[in-house]
Amino acid sequence: MRPLPSRAVVFDFFGTLTDPAAEQERRPAFAATAGVLGIDPDVFYTAMAGSFPQRIVGAYGDTAATLLAVAKACGASPTPATLEAAVRTHHAGAERVRRPREGALDTVGTLRRLGYRTGLLSDCSSELCEAWATTPYAPLIDVPVFSWRERRRKPDPALYATVAARLGVPANECWYVGDGGSREHDGARRAGMRPVLVTNVAYPGVAAFRTDPDGFIPPHKVDELSELPALLSYSGD
Known part of the structure; x- marks a missing residue:
């Protein structure tokens, strides 16, 4: 069966929207x-x-x-x-x-212009929450969900349900984009979202900074976020 058209993209933060080398x-x-x-x-x-x-x-x-x-x-x-x-x-x-990944802000802006709602699901401590409104990411993310505020961490299913509900988009109409830490893709899959792996192949050694790496490897992959709009279009939206 053809998948439902997606209406939202939920991003991981560290190593996905941020520069992995940072x-x-x-x-x-x-x-x-x-x-x-x-x-x-x-x-x-x-x-x-x-x-x-x-x-x-x-x-x-x-x-x-x-x-x-x-x-x-x-x-x-x-x-x-x-x-x-x-x-x-x-x-x-x-x-x-947390400096931005090259091209990340432009990519998120492109997705918004294409009509996607944008969400964030980040395992983070207090620093990001306290500074969020002043970051360059804040104007581009419709719904940020932080583990620190929710008192839960990925892959807790409640986090995926929370971001989907606040976006006003069913989970099966959401993409989830991340670099694979915290078993985030398996959590997204179980929640009904369509996961995308950001491989970070251009950043050797950064995998060592991932915590709780994901054993599930999504079928959809991009090496850089700039490839994401084309992937979503090609995948049936």
Whole structure:
């Protein structure tokens, strides 16, 4: 049977809309925050990496509360002024890590002009949520859904149902586009969406930054987002 025409495209964020190579800047960004807090950067990085599953579901609260909790776990007791400075530094580092992928913003804009609704489904911590409105992505995404706000992480089926419901589009009329972390494509498939893998073949080594890699490989693939409008058109829309 011919698939239903799609009316929405839901994107992963990190490594999909963002520059995959920017993930290499996360450790230096954490080191800058550690410096403000007076914590050994390796100790701080280990604590931040280890707390990732909790941070992305809002277990620690906002960025200030998160940094305070992690600092205390590392044996530091920052003053309010130091914590405030650390939050500013941490947000600046997060901005570098989320720089846009080349052509990503243009591609999302093209899809909107073609009539697609656009959604986002991101496993993320507080920094992205707090800065979202000021990012260049915000005007192009109709419905952003963040794990930190929803207190759930991919591939929880509730997240896919949430983004589809807020888009006002049935899941079987949504594409899901991501680089394959967090078992996101299997989650999208189970939710009834049509998954697309962004292979990132031009970015060797970035697969090491994926968490919980997906065992399901979608039949639809693109190497770069700029190929996406043609793929969707070719696939029957």
